[in-house]
Amino acid sequence: GENVEQHPSTLSVQEGDSAVIKCTYSDSASNYFPWYKQELGKRPQLIIDIRSNVGEKKDQRIAVTLNKTAKHFSLHITETQPEDSAVYFCAASGGGSNYKLTFGKGTLLTVNP
């Protein structure tokens, strides 16, 4: 089955700096890669996703890149703000008969004012 590795597990940045979180996946047939943000005590919520037919997607301060050959994808947050502090999860799914949405272990991002 699919295995998703996520790094780093914790990330601390100064307000205004950029943050990058990286994930790798194992199933070359996976074709959907969402990113979820989970604030303390709340549910995970989708912030951006990318499908395998594109290499990059942007939404304001957030961007995701995908390298299918290397089987890795990354989340980039620019001009970080304190409200970006949360746990971020990457996930992969859609490969062949495996439709599971498999999550990485998460990255605790702290943005220091």
Added chain:
Amino acid sequence: DAGVIQSPRHEVTEMGQEVTLRCKPISGHNSLFWYRQTMMRGLELLIYFNNNVPIDDSGMPEDRFSAKMPNASFSTLKIQPSEPRDSAVYFCASSWETGDTEAFFGQGTRLTVV
């Protein structure tokens, strides 16, 4: 739509007792997922249903766990008997399709087994 609705929000039970968690997916969604979240293991997929049929339950930890989806608007996750190591937050999520569209999560049930 009110989103995915889970109940109860919090559950405290004694070891050995039966626990039933409930989920109402978003109307029209045909895929439903049960996840367990702990600090050590992150978000683990326990089981998922497509059109009310269990597709993959390989994540269910052991026979003490069972899940049902009797109709498109309701699912249960049951633990019998419960053990302290079952303490976690259990999330239900639903989506339009399986695997390549956004999964919407419920608010979760925080289970504590003492």
